Amino acid sequence: MSKTNEKPRLLIADDEAANISALVSALRDENSIIIARNGIEALERGNAMLPDLFLLDIKMPGLDGYEVCRRIRANPALKTVPVIFITALDAEQDESLGFSVGANDYITKPFSPAIVRARIKTQIELKRHRDHLEALAEERARQLLHAERLATLGTLAAGVAHEINNALTSVSAFSEMLVRIQRKIAVEERDRLEHQLGAGNPVITFIDTCGKYAAAIVDACDRITRIVSSMQSYSKRGADKPQPTVLADCVKNAIQLCVNNLKYGIDVRVDVPGDLPRVLAQPQQIEQVLINLINNAAQAINEIGKTGVINIAGRHADDHVVLTIEDSGPGIPPGKLDTIWEAFYTSKGDKGTGLGLSISHGIITEHHGRITAENRTEGGARFNITLPANI
Template identity: 40%
Template structure:
């Protein structure tokens, strides 16, 4: 509830006249609904669509009194946070005390003054708004801390794994490359040795070609290089605690440079034809320079552009035109960068896990599942910013980065 004027208030009273008076009092200020007994109040309170932001509750009602209604509201996780204000003719101290004991937020005795009711309602709605905001911030920060701790532990593990497998991989790659070199007709020693063994090098090469052995070697080389790239990502991930120094930089120059790099990048042109993607730039020209680590930030943006290009390449819609939007703006003391695409989007269960290490939706051999985790770490830990994603099936994806100014 970011705006209390949009708040929903539930009036619970078995007297129609009391409901009428309160409804008139709240009209035009809030959205007020009313029920005449406790059972209906509890039913509406748990409704996903009609759940109130505040309840005005009478005490003396048949079947279930207001005290019991309040007790049940406070026992239910879904309704525990709804402020309850008792409005009742029972104005004795013990009645008021009991009201607070069962969980009421406030207690107004009848007959009441309209200005008092208005002030109490407004005050408790404001308090609820701020409490909800603080709870949301706490939950977000808790998720960030858990994520950071998980990444730190993972970084230590990855560093050990990377060092253990780096040497064997280098040995395999070196062996394959030396094999190609020992079979090359451009090296005179190869020709001389093959003749000394009673065989022409060209015949040996033709045999290897006919038996597809060169292809096997090429596959070994390609996949070994991919494994080395994964190891490199692991080591970069594990070294993230050594934060480089940030400098003041023009974010728009950085974005333009990375777009140019993406357009000219061989792999992107080869796999996703990035040059055929329309890139729309919506820059806030009034945005000041921001403190950042330029190459780290560009790595994040490049990764988002590459992911967007791959997602759009998978769209099989007729007359589809791939579009990426790059937008900058200012929100308070933060610079906001948005990278959006018009690809197929992602389901909610995927969106929630998209920053988890090793989580990937790409096919075998197409990704390590570390790119977005590293990007998230760069933004949240190195730059002390925020990174989030909005997406839905058929709606594309929008990644938002907020950096402190």
């Protein structure tokens, strides 16, 4: 369909030159016209040029208008294009046959140019409204599917987090106990035992190494606790009240939480003024979004080398605040710019869950903001977050 600001494209099919010229002079000011002199030509041109409306004569050599209309309705590319018959056949059964093969309107000759123009306009407007409603319905269905997947994920996360927490409490408590016992033995008994058993005895090796391993288990437990608590905070999101939030602080906290991923030659440059307007938000949620984006940027940079730059910038524009997170990685394959937001889409195999962006999108939408992705002309990806300023 032509854009709303362009002239509608009408395909007029008639085998009489005089009829065509009468229609063209009545319609050319408001429409751009495609002409076909018989039914076959109408279908061929229709297929090639996808008009906004067909104006069909009925009696034409070869395929008549009824058959052309039937074939239009059977053609996936054309089936929703409005068809108006304009014909000298004025019997009731001709008109009724016209509607039964799928026409939207039926005009008898001789015609009044003003009425033909008005009826064409009505059909084109109806088609635009239908298309708009269909697009809205599709978008709504997509959002519902997305929300449903996120809700399932939230419920799943809450259940899994609870189970993991129970098991983790024991692992964590026992490994801390091991660390304490090892320290006590190392301080009070080790030298005496070494003297008794000899250096290199397996008992001495056990005393020396067991503390290191137990401390590693304690660290790993800490990490799991952090992950589990972020899953829980995700599933409980919405419970805390939004508060006026300084984005510069969220950025600082998020970077601190990402240090493990940023230590190898990744230069993080931050330009988020502390005096930007605050946003009404749950700060942990915004931090979670930033952590996802920063980790993605770091992982993207690591894909093509060990060093790179992540720029995080903030600015005030009209009544909102914009944060951009850009990286010098390989960028997002252009065909994937929509797919990356889907829950469980990942290009990282077992190393990714494919939830980071999907959750981030959910959080920003709940904050009445927008998050978008694009590729930078100089290479790498850029994510833009827009949030209403709380002035």
